Amino acid sequence: MTEKIATIEDVARQAGVSIATVSRALHKPNVVSETTRERVQTAIAATGYTANVMARNLRLNRSGMILLLVPDIGNPFFSAILSGIEKGASQAGYNVLIGDTQNDPEREATYAAYLRSNQADAMILLNGRLPAPLAKAPANATPPVVIACERIPGCALPTVIIDNDEASFVATNHLIDLGHTRIAHVSGPTGNILTTDRVTGYRRALKSAGITHEPGLIYRGDFSIDSGIAAGRALLADPKTRPTAVCCASDGMAIGVIVAAKEVGLRIPHDLSVVGFDDIPHAAAYDPPITTVRQPRRRLGEQAIALLLDRLGSKTPPSHGETGPVIIPTELIVRQSTGPCPG
Amino acid sequence: MTEKIATIEDVARQAGVSIATVSRALHKPNVVSETTRERVQTAIAATGYTANVMARNLRLNRSGMILLLVPDIGNPFFSAILSGIEKGASQAGYNVLIGDTQNDPEREATYAAYLRSNQADAMILLNGRLPAPLAKAPANATPPVVIACERIPGCALPTVIIDNDEASFVATNHLIDLGHTRIAHVSGPTGNILTTDRVTGYRRALKSAGITHEPGLIYRGDFSIDSGIAAGRALLADPKTRPTAVCCASDGMAIGVIVAAKEVGLRIPHDLSVVGFDDIPHAAAYDPPITTVRQPRRRLGEQAIALLLDRLGSKTPPSHGETGPVIIPTELIVRQSTGPCPG
């Protein structure tokens, strides 16, 4: 009753050939005669045969699966990156298995084990941390792993990132060019490499303009809108010490700061300039449209998968004369959330 | 040189037992003696053995993979749903393979073939369309498939959705209660079932309030911010025929309408009330904060995976005395983008 699924053997029987011939007809068509090839084709159609990928992969010792480690799949920031990766992978005949790590080292380790257990052929890390099992023996044989989004200091694996330091430098400079000198920075969480790099760029810009750095003007957020609101309330509370411009490490936090600014009656950009980071779709539609650093997320994903496929294609374990990370250029998009210093 | 990966045979040799015993020690610990169990454990530790999942799955004729079909993974709307599904799946020991269909029926068919080829054990559809291979023989044996987000009319498969008709009815009524009578509706793309249902709810609300429906007050968008801007410009161009309230089928379009409204100098909600749909995080942080229908996306995902696991757990091909779709309740979140009718 329960319709048995057709195997290669059924096809062979139907076509009156051996299973080897069926396999060849499918994967090396030029080595099998025209007539049998046709017979096999009709037999396949008749039986509705679909190759059992599991068996095939076992034999070939591959999985056709690329594992993608994401800290939080619920974060829309990754959507476009995923999209770029998925596109490239599926073109090359790979599937993308997304692993949501929730920033849990244990989950990271679990997923990393997929590499060993042949459940995945390669891995892309968006989580900015090397899973424990990988960290152990990176020296002898480089695993097929690519790092994207957040560089991992001291890790020689192929990496594709944006230059966060430089991008933050440019953003801060934009405010300096507008005449601002009291410029605050709302950063990401401590320990995050993105945070470090962007703070560095911010301070570098101040320094190169001869502005003395005030530690009180740096607020640590977590990239979320809510943390931006908190930052805004903290920074703008006292009219005396209030900055005239804020440079944020995410668009969400920039929006939060603007919300807080409006609460205390400040007009943007007349009384306060705000710069974001990422250029998410909502940045352009906000009131006012937000000046921000555009991060080409899709291209970032595309580059990452390209790097990986490269690595998978050539058997040569990557030219260990490291070429350094691939840097995707960013672009400052000037909109209406920034203007001349009110002073 | 190249470190060979350890198989079950290596473990068996190391422990001085047969491979059968190793397998049993791992999967049926109670059937093997304490002492050998320990010997096997140390052997595993010594060899660094990890079971080859591919071989295991071939033998067990399963894949441990749940296929998730998404129309566009780049769309943040799905992020939270994915998150909910992923959580439930991984708790049950399944992996989630995300298939980005780009609304391409061919890609849908390709992915659906994964079911036949044992590359996936089950499937969740978020794309609102039955892949061709599935549509063929749904009658005899119901495949392990669950539909979420967009119901597929005339399809008996387990489904989890929100009541779009009712939600739209409630949203429109909210505007009617505020005294509005010229109420526009910005809908999704034609052919989309969400569009149909939400338009129905909108018209039902008008009708039940005795307001005559003007076809010119419905604008077809595509859920995006840009289409919302276009809708706003079209609807608000002529001050004579201009509506006093707009009910949108997505928060993005609501934001777009507000952008267009501000262009022509309208104040929200004083001159124009706007309602969104979904309650994305940005809805609350917009200026003004947007009144919208909250769609519990994570719960939607959780329900979908729960339904599927249910189906997978019990061998019984689902109680065909259909219980009808599972409805996740929505909630109207009233913020400051809606107010009394200016007239």
Added chain:
DNA sequence: AAGCCCTGTGTAAACGTTTTCATTTTCGAT
């Protein structure tokens, strides 16, 4: 006419598991 290569095909091994079945060992009850 004998030898040879070339094309096309079949046989069987291999991939790494799980599990059935048979066999050995253990051990308590007679």
Added chain:
DNA sequence: ATCGAAAATGAAAACGTTTACACAGGGCTT
């Protein structure tokens, strides 16, 4: 001591492929 049941183990089949190897036949070249 002996028997028998229960417990523990091993041998081998099976899952559905791909591919190395062998082999058959046919058309060349000598």
